[in-house]
Amino acid sequence: MPGGPGILTSSIVLAVALALGVLANLQTRRPYERRIHGVPWVAVQFMAVVISAILIMHIAGLVTGHAFTGRAPY
Secondary structure, three states: OOOOOOHHHHHHHHHHHHHHHHHHHHHHHOOHHHOOOOOOHHHHHHHHHHHHHHHHHHHHHHHHOOOOOOOOOO
């Protein structure tokens, strides 16, 4: 992986992040007595959204061949 992870690796990590986000969402919707305790489910959801957004941008860059750049001139 000289240029970073490829599309297959990125897609697998995106699927795992989305699955963890769905699991965390389902856990927060359960009644308090039936939840798995000790896990900050809202934080897991937040991290899943952040990782998914980054990976979607990364996969779009891999597919189009155009790297996302910031507003900085360098």
